[in-house]
Amino acid sequence: MQYNFFKRLLDFFGAIVGILIFSPFIIILYILSKIFLKGSFIFWSQRVGKNGKIFLMPKIRTMHPDTPQVATHLLINPRIYINSFGSFLRKSSLDELPQLWSILIGRMSFVGPRPALFNEDYLIKLRKIKSIDKLVPGLTGWAQINGRDDLDVKEKVSLDLVYLKNCSLFFDLKILFLTFILIFRKKNILH
16 A cells, blocks of 8 residues: 555656656657648557556657557568657657656556556457556556567466566666666567
8 A cells, every 4th residue: 555655646747857857858749740640640549558547648749640550560661650750769668658647646656557448358358367457557667677568468467467476666767777677778679
């Protein structure tokens, strides 16, 4: 109980600080997208949240508006769908910045299992069997820093289960620290 309280407190204030710090970058990216790209700046992705509840997760659009709504690795040739800024935004993880809003309002946390797409049925099913669906999804997580795009569904769920069994503020801080290192190395990002 104490862990959840402090985790939510850190998420709330961390999201406020993150929004204040990154607002100038978001505004610049917004202006550039309006000049050079078609479609909306923010893409609202249907994701599975705590207890299997569907929510809309915002991301900066990195793909063309007509891209099928499936996990990127399931597209036959993902590169043809990525817009002119998309590759840079994905590799730098700047496309994830709008998720600070989801963290602020409590639909997400900084750390937790990455929210599955609404149509990733196998991942959703395995997470429910292992009770991982009881966790608030995260901007980053144990599976993210141990493979990200390189993991298959069973590996992802196995790592999510490690997180479920070892939840603590110390573990969350470790995951955040390792996430920053991976972002700067641009490791395990396929598209």
